[in-house]
Amino acid sequence: MKTVFAALILMMSTFSFAQSEVYTGYFSSKAVGGYDTVAYFTEGEPVEGKSEFQTKYKGANWYFASQMNLDLFKQDPEKYAPQYGGYCAWAVSAKNDFAKGDPEHWSIVNGKLYLNYNQNIKDKWNQDVPGHIAQGDKNWPTLIAK
Template sequence: MKRWLVVLFSLWINSALAGDAIYTGFFSNKAVSGYDTVAYFTQGKPVKGKSQYKYTYQGADWFFASQEHLDLFKQSPEKYAPQYGGFCAWAVAAKNSRASADPKNWKIVDGKLYLNYDDDVQQKWLKDIPGFVVKGDKNWPKLLAE
């Protein structure tokens, strides 16, 4: 019985995530769990955003640590938004599926921000970033269309 519940829950999660272009979790509308995506580029680390620096982009709420970061994002959101809508980059590439991502598991590659599910998944991602980027870039448009 437990196994069937796990299977049903997994199917429900995947179907709940299926149509979203930006990962926000199930009970939130916060992109990147409320972390400031500009901070990855300017400070080299994940920084929590503040509610007074909120901006809605692609149907999700993005939070920033400062007005300066908010302004930078508004000028060029595609530069600062994570690839694959903030879903786990490894899952998009290796599994052709969507999975949540932890903002603390990140990497900037060729000026683009990628997030991963957890430390273990990120270690897999780090083994072949160029190959996974090629696969992810191929898979992502199809996942968006589903």
């Protein structure tokens, strides 16, 4: 019985699951950890969304701080959704792999939102932002096709 249980655990490892196009965490359906992606552009800082202002997009639930932000997102989700589905931009570019993006470690570059895993990783990202974006844009289509 223990052997069967161990085999099931191995089969359920994170490597056996296909990655979603939008990062939500394992036990959540919230994109960007429930933060309002429009607020990064309008407020210049992360703002937590509210459950009364939400929509579905690319299989995830997106939360917003206001009806106005929800409406802006619905009009043009690609403008406000983070690049690489909210996964860590540095991991996508430098490692050609997935890692969670943290809504507190972000940047907007050329009108696009990028999230990183933590401040240390964001510092690495900041060392060559144009290079990381070029490599990430190249890696992303093959990562989500796996």
